[in-house]
Amino acid sequence: MEFTKGHGTGNDFVILPDPDGRLELTADLVAALCDRRRGIGADGVLRVVRAAKHPDAVDLAGDAEWFMDYWNSDGSFAEMCGNGARVFVRYLVSTGLAEVPGGGATLPIATRAGVVRAVVGDGTVAVQMRLPRVYDASAATLGPLTVPGAVVDCGNPHLVCALPAGLELAGLDLTRAPGFDPVVFPSGVNVEFTVPAEPVPGADLRVAMRVHERGSAETLSCGTGACAVAAVALRDAGRDGGVVAVELPGGRLTVTLDGTTCWLAGPAVLVATGEVDPTALRP
Numbered sequence: 325m326e327f328t329k330g331h332g333t334g335n336d337f338v339i340l341p342d343p344d345g346r347l348e349l350t351a352d353l354v355a356a357l358c359d360r361r362r363g364i365g366a367d368g369v370l371r372v373v374r375a376a377k378h379p380d381a382v383d384l385a386g387d388a389e390w391f392m393d394y395w396n397s398d399g400s401f402a403e404m405c406g407n408g409a410r411v412f413v414r415y416l417v418s419t420g421l422a423e424v425p426g427g428g429a430t431l432p433i434a435t436r437a438g439v440v441r442a443v444v445g446d447g448t449v450a451v452q453m454r455l456p457r458v459y460d461a462s463a464a465t466l467g468p469l470t471v472p473g474a475v476v477d478c479g480n481p482h483l484v485c486a487l488p489a490g491l492e493l494a495g496l497d498l499t500r501a502p503g504f505d506p507v508v509f510p511s512g513v514n515v516e517f518t519v520p521a522e523p524v525p526g527a528d529l530r531v532a533m534r535v536h537e538r539g540s541a542e543t544l545s546c547g548t549g550a551c552a553v554a555a556v557a558l559r560d561a562g563r564d565g566g567v568v569a570v571e572l573p574g575g576r577l578t579v580t581l582d583g584t585t586c587w588l589a590g591p592a593v594l595v596a597t598g599e600v601d602p603t604a605l606r607p
């Protein structure tokens with residue numbers, strides 16, 4: 325089975341080319357591929373399949389030729405993956421499966437949360453994401469700590485929790501999943517912990533975060549998480565829009581919100597291509 329490995333600010337993916345939807349991808353195979361000891365190792369799998377060839381995509385693809393069939397490392401599906409979309413686009417363009425659109429046009433990509441649109445730079449890929457919807461309040465627990473947070477829908481569910489003054493991101497133990505209210509999040513949630521950071525040139529606000537992802541544990545970066553964090557930071561600053569620099573353990577993502585659109589930008593890199601024998605995984 326052919327694969328490529330790629331990442332966006334350290335959020336890493338096994339990319340499986342399957343243009344005609346012939347691959348028998350199962351939750352077990354995804355988990356085995358993502359196993360960091362016995363497999364290739366990744367936070368998730370991106371299957372590259374023509375939208376017309378995947379039952380989940382045919383009705384929602386619009387003008388998108390390609391469907392990002394995203395799976396978390398535990399073999400569960402997610403509706404959306406922001407870094408995954410950026411790496412997926414880097415793969416399409418690098419392999420010639422899609423061309424960088426000219427004349428200011430964007431490249432449409434189908435996802436389970438609808439079509440997103442990408443602009444490709446030299447090292448960076450920017451994707452116009454679904455507008456984050458901040459719509460409720462809840463809380464996360466980490467051991468004895470309860471941290472209130474904002475509930476955000478980015479196509480997938482997020483809980484953005486600002487750490488109380490005096491607590492540092494580095495001091496959090498995210499080796500275990502934070503607790504959350506299953507009534508608010510019946511399908512699980514991605515939990516972001518944030519602290520404000522000093523602004524940088526070109527950004528209106530700057531926030532540092534760590535994330536525990538549903539289905540993938542702690543990751544070095546989360547694109548939809550960065551969008552959720554940016555939306556909450558702008559709301560808390562009393563702003564309708566602006567540019568937010570989001571610092572993650574794996575690097576910086578830039579989120580630009582204007583009340584109607586949300587752009588997520590950052591590096592997207594392919595690092596290796598090879599073949600894997602599925603029968604050799606997890607013996």
Ligand SMILES: N[C@@H](CCC[C@H](N)C(=O)O)C(=O)O
Nearest residue numbers: 402405406407480546547548
């Ligand atoms: N890392 C991703 C989000 C992946 C999906 C998430 N774990 C979920 O289950 O919703 C990103 O970059 O957005």
